[in-house]
Amino acid sequence: MRTIVDLPDPERAQLDALCRQRGLSRAEALRQALRLWLAQQQPGHSAMFGLWRDRPEDGVALQQALRAEWSER
Numbered sequence: 001m002r003t004i005v006d007l008p009d010p011e012r013a014q015l016d017a018l019c020r021q022r023g024l025s026r027a028e029a030l031r032q033a034l035r036l037w038l039a040q041q042q043p044g045h046s047a048m049f050g051l052w053r054d055r056p057e058d059g060v061a062l063q064q065a066l067r068a069e070w071s072e073r
Contacts, residue, residue: 005030015029015030
């Protein structure tokens with residue numbers, strides 16, 4: 001996908017300097033930055049721990065009920 005990105009002059013200058021230092025094209029630097037940003041947006045395992053703690057169901061009972069559905073088919 002091709003896209004146009006409007007950057008203010010100070011950010012463009014910083015991007016250009018970084019690209020020169022690392023021997024990257026602007027496009028590659030922006031791809032790397034986007035990959036990193038997207039990875040940071042994914043919730044980590046610690047964000048999931050205790051997700052169901054306020055639910056009244058017993059976790060083991062719920063797990064057994066879900067597995068029982070598989071046997072019924």
